[in-house]
Amino acid sequence: MAPRLRQLTRHSLSPLASPGSAALPGGSASRPGGPAASVRGLTRRFGDRVVLDRLDLDIAPGEFVALIGRSGSGKSTLLRALAGLDKGVDGTLIVPGQVAVAFQEPRLVPWKKVIENITLGLRVRDPQPVARAALEEVGLAERVTAWPLTLSGGEAQRASLARALVRQPSLLLLDEPFSALDALTRISMHRLVLRLWEHHEPAVLLVTHDVDEALALADRVLVLGDGRITHSAAIDLPRPRDRDHPAQIALRLRLLTELGVPAAATS
Numbered sequence: 001m002a003p004r005l006r007q008l009t010r011h012s013l014s015p016l017a018s019p020g021s022a023a024l025p026g027g028s029a030s031r032p033g034g035p036a037a038s039v040r041g042l043t044r045r046f047g048d049r050v051v052l053d054r055l056d057l058d059i060a061p062g063e064f065v066a067l068i069g070r071s072g073s074g075k076s077t078l079l080r081a082l083a084g085l086d087k088g089v090d091g092t093l094i095v096p097g098q099v100a101v102a103f104q105e106p107r108l109v110p111w112k113k114v115i116e117n118i119t120l121g122l123r124v125r126d127p128q129p130v131a132r133a134a135l136e137e138v139g140l141a142e143r144v145t146a147w148p149l150t151l152s153g154g155e156a157q158r159a160s161l162a163r164a165l166v167r168q169p170s171l172l173l174l175d176e177p178f179s180a181l182d183a184l185t186r187i188s189m190h191r192l193v194l195r196l197w198e199h200h201e202p203a204v205l206l207v208t209h210d211v212d213e214a215l216a217l218a219d220r221v222l223v224l225g226d227g228r229i230t231h232s233a234a235i236d237l238p239r240p241r242d243r244d245h246p247a248q249i250a251l252r253l254r255l256l257t258e259l260g261v262p263a264a265a266t267s
């Protein structure tokens with residue numbers, strides 16, 4: 001079958017911050033009417049290996065989706081496809097709005113100061129105040145002129161989030177951004193991400209291998225297995241969530257079972 005890929009009006013990774021405005025406005029400026037992402041029959045092969053196998057996925061505007069799956073199941077491959085970073089996929093991939101990505105490694109340019117990392121490639125009339133506002137919002141007002149290598153792991157991830165934020169994405173893709181952080185820092189990053197999400201209202205796809213992280217943050221948790229979404233669990237518990245809530249415990253067990261982790265291994 002001939003490869004088939006339609007990607008409509010993608011603007012991934014190109015900035016859209018409002019010209020001349022220092023404060024980052026709340027709400028998603030570039031939010032389109034339809035889904036934030038719509039994927040049909042997405043297939044990715046590496047040689048003979050089919051990593052994504054006719055995968056279907058819709059993400060609603062402003063929805064917070066977590067994607068879990070075993071290591072090597074294709075989570076990053078799916079995220080890269082949504083970001084428009086992988087031209088080797090087949091299928092239909094529609095991402096109508098602005099996309100921004102934060103990876104596990106903050107990927108800051110070491111020879112540019114923090115603020116220059118945020119303004120890098122930011123095509124607005126006056127990028128400095130926009131970048132300062134984003135850094136302030138992620139709690140890095142004091143580190144604006146710091147060198148990236150002097151930042152802690154948590155600070156570097158905050159800078160990475162600020163860099164994503166100034167793009168005013170309607171779809172924010174996060175690929176295990178907290179997995180290298182210690183437990184306390186991770187908790188404060190969870191709070192920050194929820195605050196940013198509530199303020200800016202992007203749709204979020206958070207890739208994580210941590211079931212509890214997914215349960216703490218997401219409206220919906222998807223399980224990726226055998227190249228497709230094998231399970232979808234809606235979570236309508238109010239945030240901040242109590243991990244010992246009976247519904248949360250039941251969801252955790254269900255998701256671990258979906259991941260193939262025996263229940264005994266969780267106690």
Ligand code: ADP
Nearest residue numbers: 046047051069070071072073074075076077078
């Ligand atoms: P996950 O993020 O779920 O751990 P990935 O999406 O990174 O998994 O990778 C899924 C599978 O695809 C892995 O087996 C990986 O080795 C393979 N893979 C990913 N990228 C490439 C590539 N560029 N070339 C060959 N194989 C790849």
Ligand code: MG
Nearest residue numbers: 075076077175
């Ligand atoms: Mg990965």
